[in-house]
Amino acid sequence: MEKPYILHMLTTEKNLSPFDANMAIDAGWVSVIPYTNVETNEVQGLVQDAIFSRGPKGVKRTALFIGGRDTEQAMAMLSIAQESMVPPFEISAFADPSGAFTTAAGMVASVEHELINKHNSSLEGCNILVFGGTGPVGQAAAVLSAKAGANVTIVGRQLEKSQRIAKMVNEMFGDAKTNIQGDADANKEELMKTADAVYATAAAGIQVLDAGQIANAPQLKVAADVNAVPPSGIAGLDAMHNGTPIPGSNSGATGVGA
Structure with missing residues (x-):
């Protein structure tokens, strides 16, 4: 059985933006998982939990979205996410704070x-x-x-x-x-x-x-x-x-x- 498409959505805010969730689901993601109040120092652990649990094939159906309201912080978190990946366990990652x-x-x-x-x-x-x-x-x-x-x-x-x-x-x-x-x-x-x-x-x-x-x-x-x-x-x-x-x-x- 093919693994489902999973999008892990991180935000530093207390709520995930409904706008971002709607866009993700309308784009075809099967499962959209929100993580709220995320601290910068938590990103590495979350990313590595996401990549190592699905195997080299499963990561191709896994992605990370970073939202929030702060451009500088979102880009810092994206950089940490990229550095936390270990080939071939790599996923697509995208930041778009406040859209x-x-x-x-x-x-x-x-x-x-x-x-x-x-x-x-x-x-x-x-x-x-x-x-x-x-x-x-x-x-x-x-x-x-x-x-x-x-x-x-x-x-x-x-x-x-x-x-x-x-x-x-x-x-x-x-x-x-x-x-x-x-x-x-x-x-x-x-x-x-x-x-x-x-x-x-x-x-x-x-x-x-x-x-x-x-x-x-x-x-x-x-x-x-x-x-x-x-x-x-x-x-x-x-x-x-x-x-x-x-x-x-x-x-x-x-x-x-x-």
Whole structure:
């Protein structure tokens, strides 16, 4: 009898995200096993219990998912998981804290598509502002965009925190090839004067740009919002926007919704 497909799902939080569980089951995993309140020093033991109990053939039907809310911690746990495997006892492992990496990848790809197909442009040399960028989605979107050649600024409520997060992602994920900057919401009017694209990655229900700020952005080409909870993160842009013009934009900007 073939061994069933088992996905072990680790999180540092007290509950596994229902979103992550739904995605796993809908993707076809037969058994989804949650592990909550996981400490970093517990990862090695959990991984080795998972790999050595199924044999070289069984590990091919076994995988590890690392969730949680903290990007840095999730990546540290993923690194430990990889180091804990002993060939041929190796399983696929994937980290996606807060769904940040997959969400950011989809958003950046959609914006790049808009730039290429609607604005005869690309991410290379593009000035991008990541509002609410100190969180996991914003961090991932900033890194992906910067690695594609964009000039990226993480914008948050606190200047010190934005600059600290920018420094952290440059060092951890930038491979010395990124120069992501950090700035504050208080300066958004000035920042919008040279923005080609903006990402709204703040918490659900928080609007980061109003109609006036969109109207007064002279070179804005694309705006993307991952927020599906009203009010929209960017005025005039809703969850169903799929490359259509943003009402009130004087630069002809198009929008990408959640």
